[in-house]
Amino acid sequence: MNRLKLACLILYLLSGALFVIGFIYSFTPKILPYHVNFLGKTHEQLDPKIRDLLIQSLRAGGAFLFSIGTVLILLTKKLSLENNNWIRWTFLLMIWIFCWPILRVTFTVGFDAPWYLFLAMIILSLVAFILSKQEKH
16 A cells, blocks of 8 residues: 555545544534533533533534534545645644644543544644655655
8 A cells, every 4th residue: 555545544534533523413412421520410410501502512513523524535535636735734734723622622621531532633644644745756
């Protein structure tokens, strides 16, 4: 497998993960277990307005993740067809601009939040960026 194909495989996995996480968050009926641990209250114990605000925020975040995943899948397809520096930089910047703040937030929520997913995305996006670098002839 050449370097570009390996980079694209990594990028498809990252994009797909964002797509799936976004889908889950978009349709979640309750706050997630790590939110319960952070708040110290179950979904049912929350004030109804607070509960609705949290659920709508999760769904909006899910839609955001879903849309980023979709765009990154399309960018990866374009990268596989034409290895172009603007695609590499765009992918890296989109992942990093999104994942660094989310990583910080997940650390604030606690170590049972999925911080490791976002750290892995940051590292893997850098690996893919390096792998996809065009060789100079």
